[in-house]
Amino acid sequence: MTLIKSISGIRGTIGGTQGKNLTPLDAVKYAAAYGAWVKQQRDKDCYKVVVGRDARISGEMIQELVVNTLIGMGIDIVDLNLSTTPTVEMAVILEHADGGIILTASHNPKQWNALKLLNNKGEFLDGAAGQEILNLAESGDIAFAEVDDLGERMIHDAYMDLHVDEILNLELVNVEAIKKARFKVVVDGVNSTGGIAVPLLLEALGVEPVKLYCTPNGQFPHNPEPLKEHLGDLMALTVKENADFGLVVDPDVDRLAFVDEKGAMFGEEYTLVAIADYVLQHKPGNTVSNMSSSRALSDVTKIHGGTYKASAVGEVNVVAMMKETNAIIGGEGNGGIIYPELHYGRDSLVGIALFLSYLADIKIPVSQLRDEYPNYFMSKKKIALTPTIDVDAILVQMEKKYASEKMTTIDGVKIDFAENWVHLRKSNTEPIIRIYTEASSQKIADDLADRFIVEIAEISN
Incomplete structure (x- = not known):
């Protein structure tokens, strides 16, 4: 059993003893430290934090602990309940909030959960901010609000729809072409919030979704990391349904992988490569991925006359280098797409919309598209x-x-x-x-x- 404290948040296994696992006491301790940090950033009368969670079994418990801890500090909460990481990031921006917390352990198995922490831009914290929160947690020097100053909780269940609306309004998302193509797509939502958000997006684009493991009950039907060895059911159903392709997201919907019409993996490294190829064809510019990602993105970027840079691993490092180089698209080779025109965060939903736009434009099978890229x-x-x-x-x-x-x-x-x-x-x-x-x-x-x-x-x- 494990508790990992890092600058990007706190992640651990449920149960066990305090300080060695993600127990209720640890959830309260680090939520309070985050709340104290939020209040240190700006001196104001009212503070607002967005909170959302994936569908993990422990999610509701951790959510109540975190939300009520922040309320006890006099911070108002916009509670998205079941949500996705990119949706929470978008909500922080749209709510003009002071920060956000996503309760998810991403690709980790169901016994894990985590507090992933955002700043007021809806972006993950940098190393300095993360260390400040860890220091606050250990110091215990945290003040809570008096009874007349407690925060309030607002339930907001429309942000997935608002997130989809923002995607549909993007210049490079060709809604009419996608609708005209009449795509059929198999969706593996790994029984988490992708099972809600992805079909919602596809239906808005006129795409027929075939749902596989889309019940958000947190009972992951396979290892939730979207790798080939875990996706046999998706491959088989894509062929059986004669679908244009299949897709899978991780539990918090910031990683995206495709299966072609023949049931073969497109390759999670090539999710970013293909989408970047489409974007660069319309808007030449620079790209960034982390140094554990494929050389293929560099190759494609050079073809379109742009410059490629590799950052340290971690979304915050990719985002920092994207801003430094004015990159128009970037991400991570694990299937994470960062499209700054929407927001600076890995977002499977915008990745799906851009991929569909590309397919509607070139009118070739997914397997043929994959064959056009360098074969690493x-x-x-x-x-x-x-x-x-x-x-x-x-x-x-x-x-x-x-x-x-x-x-x-x-x-x-x-x-x-x-x-x-x-x-x-x-x-x-x-x-x-x-x-x-x-x-x-x-x-x-x-x-x-x-x-x-x-x-x-x-x-x-």
Whole structure:
């Protein structure tokens, strides 16, 4: 059982003991620290925070703890109840709120939950702000409101509709062309809020949704990380239904992956590549993804005359570099699309709308579209951390061993060989070391990852 405290929020497993798991006491402690931080940002009479959650079994419990803690601090709450991460981000903007909290552990299994924290721009906190909140939580120096100054709770259940409306109004979302194409799409909502939001968007676009695991009860029917090995049912149903393609989102709807009409994975790395290709055709510019993402985005960006940059892993780092380079689209290779014309946050819903617009424009099958991109293969493996594994020491040893190669050390160690690359880093969301590789074939990528797993084991023993 685990509790992970980081600058991006607090994440842990439900149950167990305080300080070692995400218990009710921990939820209150960190919600209060966040509330105190919000109040420190501006001196004003009234404060407002947006709160939403995915459909995890523990979500309602954690929601009540967080909401009532903030009310006890004199902060008004806009309660979206069941929602998505990008919808909460949009709501912070539209409500002119002082911040937001999404209660979700993203792709983690059902025993996990988390408080993901936003600033008043609807964006994830930077490292300095995150550290301030951690310090406040440990200090315990937090003041609560007197009885006449308690906050109020406003239930707002229309923000998914408002989110969809904002997407439909985007210049590059071709609603009429999509409706004319009469697409049929299988949707795996992993029994979370994607099962509500994605069909809502598709129906607004005139697309026929075929629902698979779209009951938001938090009983994930498979591992909720949208990877090939978890998506056999989606692949089979896409073929059976003769659908144009299938799609899957993670529990909080900020990661997006496609399955083509033949039931084959489009590749989560290529979600961003294809959507960026469409956007760049209409609005040439720069792109950004994190350094664990495919080289394919760089290739496509260069074709359209733009400049590609790689950031450290983490949405906040991608967003910072997008702003620095004035990128018109960016994201992460795990299927996260960031389209600044809507907002600076990973958003599967806008990704779906832009992908459908592209298909309606080019009028070719999804499998054919995939064949048009550079064919890179990635391996994504991990090593569970134990008390005997010193990650920092391992990374230093790797840096020394491969000092003659092109290397980046802003986030773990990334080694760029001539024909492939490997990225080694400690996860911010799980007690693991991630080993990502990319090469010209799946075997080479897998073999390269396995080689580094062996090397890490040798160093740590």
